Amino acid sequence: MKTNDLISLLAEDAPVGMRLGRMLALALVAGGVVSALVLLSTVGVRPNLATAIETARVLFKIGFTLVLAIVACRLVFLVGQPGRSLKARGFQLAVPGLLLAIAVVSELLVLPSQAWTASLIGRNAGFCLFFIPVLSLAPLAGFLIVLRNGAPDNPGLAGASAGLAAGAIAALLYAFHCPDDSPLFLSVWYSIAVLLVTAAGYFVGRRWLRW
Amino acid sequence: MNASTREQEWAEWMRSAMKGDTQAYHRLLSSVTPHLRAMARRRCDQFGAPASEAEDVVQEVLLAVHLKRATWDPDRPIGPWLSAIVRNKLIDSLRRRGRHVNVPIEDVIATLEAEEQGDGLGRMDAVNMLERLKDPQRDIVRSISLEGAGVRETADRLKMSEGAVRVALHRALKSLAALYRSETREDE
Numbered sequence: 001m002k003t004n005d006l007i008s009l010l011a012e013d014a015p016v017g018m019r020l021g022r023m024l025a026l027a028l029v030a031g032g033v034v035s036a037l038v039l040l041s042t043v044g045v046r047p048n049l050a051t052a053i054e055t056a057r058v059l060f061k062i063g064f065t066l067v068l069a070i071v072a073c074r075l076v077f078l079v080g081q082p083g084r085s086l087k088a089r090g091f092q093l094a095v096p097g098l099l100l101a102i103a104v105v106s107e108l109l110v111l112p113s114q115a116w117t118a119s120l121i122g123r124n125a126g127f128c129l130f131f132i133p134v135l136s137l138a139p140l141a142g143f144l145i146v147l148r149n150g151a152p153d154n155p156g157l158a159g160a161s162a163g164l165a166a167g168a169i170a171a172l173l174y175a176f177h178c179p180d181d182s183p184l185f186l187s188v189w190y191s192i193a194v195l196l197v198t199a200a201g202y203f204v205g206r207r208w209l210r211w
Numbered sequence: 212m213n214a215s216t217r218e219q220e221w222a223e224w225m226r227s228a229m230k231g232d233t234q235a236y237h238r239l240l241s242s243v244t245p246h247l248r249a250m251a252r253r254r255c256d257q258f259g260a261p262a263s264e265a266e267d268v269v270q271e272v273l274l275a276v277h278l279k280r281a282t283w284d285p286d287r288p289i290g291p292w293l294s295a296i297v298r299n300k301l302i303d304s305l306r307r308r309g310r311h312v313n314v315p316i317e318d319v320i321a322t323l324e325a326e327e328q329g330d331g332l333g334r335m336d337a338v339n340m341l342e343r344l345k346d347p348q349r350d351i352v353r354s355i356s357l358e359g360a361g362v363r364e365t366a367d368r369l370k371m372s373e374g375a376v377r378v379a380l381h382r383a384l385k386s387l388a389a390l391y392r393s394e395t396r397e398d399e
Contacts, residue, residue, distance in 0.1 A: 001340060003248075003331040005356040006270050007240045010277045012355050012362050013380050015231035020282045081282045083295025151279040151296060211279065211299075 020080050023146045028073060031139030031166065035173055039135060045176045057181035060103050064186065065172035068096040068194075072165035076143055079158040080150025086157070100191075103183035111182075122180035125189045131177075132193035133200075135170035136163075140201060147209055159205010160198050167197030214290075214320045217242075221320075222289040229280065233361075240273060245324035247272050247297065250317065252325055254301065258310045266333040267391070268304045274388040275300040290320045307395040340390055348383035351376055 039045070052058045071092045078084050111119060122128075143162035152158035171190050180189075221239055228236030247269045255265040276296055283292045298316040305312055341349050347369060354365040366376045 001270065001333050003244060003266060003270055006273060007237060008359065009352060009356040010240055010273060011233045011237035013384055014228045014233045014236040016229040016281045081284065082299060083291040149281060151282045153295060153299065
């Protein structure tokens with residue numbers, strides 16, 4: 001084929017329907033809504049939510065997952081654009097990390113050491129490990145499908161970012177159901193669940209987001 | 212023309228193109244291509260590969276620039292974006308041809324244009340490639356690329372709506388990009 005013929009062909013397809021950022025925003029909203037509906041139509045929010053939400057631990061649980069979701073989503077919005085440095089936004093992940101560390105230390109100081117194990121193991125660890133990945137499916141699928149239209153410099157990293165953001169959104173939603181409020185529980189079981197989703201995103205992205 | 216005015220011009224053309232200005236887009240792609248060609252030829256020369264192979268690489272990179280242009284943020288300079296697309300695709304394309312690049316790829320804008328244009332003919336045979344597209348993509352590609360018609364003229368000729376021609380054209384370009392990849396796939 002002649003290159004000039006190809007250029008004529010490409011030129012006729014000039015207009016861009018939707019830019020990547022807009023598509024990602026749609027995927028974020030759609031994925032969040034679907035997962036929220038899944039939560040509400042299955043296990044629902046905790047019955048005592050109105051009173052529980054006033055306690056420091058529950059506020060922290062929701063605040064922490066929200067911060068993690070925001071920071072991770074900001075990374076997803078950058079990772080599909082080639083030639084952009086991810087360092088600044090990557091370092092922002094330290095913010096939720098630091099918040100969690102402070103909360104864990106505070107919890108250890110506040111609780112008598114006999115209560116540590118019970119708080120850490122909680123009541124619903126198994127379900128948490130199962131349900132956060134379930135709630136992450138819709139946002140993860142949305143992000144990955146959109147990022148396939150992107151041009152990530154590092155497909156594995158792009159997939160992992162999508163997984164982290166989807167896992168964080170799922171954790172944020174699950175926090176409204178979950179009866180385990182201790183930062184100790186959060187730091188172990190929520191982290192494992194979100195990391196599982198991140199790893200899944202990495203493995204899918206490494207192959208599927210190549211372009 | 213120095214690099215920064217060229218970059219501004221390219222960015223301006225790309226902004227217009229994304230809004231649907233086919234002439235601006237044609238100017239942009241025609242202006243970028245000699246730079247891509249110089250980069251691809253230099254690499255292929257290193258490997259002792261023929262110029263027609265370099266032209267295939269140029270065409271693959273052009274398709275990637277096209278299919279990924281929605282990832283460019285119009286508020287940002289176009290140079291780093293373009294260089295990143297070209298770097299990724301050039302390395303990928305050469306690697307699939309069994310040629311491993313182990314020196315950094317230069318900047319697109321800073322690269323001088325290839326001096327002689329050659330016939331700009333790639334090895335991927337146009338007729339053969341067309342045969343592998345589905346209807347009506349094949350007729351649309353033939354009409355626009357080989358016969359030089361626009362979208363409207365093509366729509367009239369094929370008794371289709373302009374919108375349908377645009378959708379089919381976009382799909383055809385994605386198929387062409389996949390064809391380039393499958394033609395050279397060897398290590399996956």
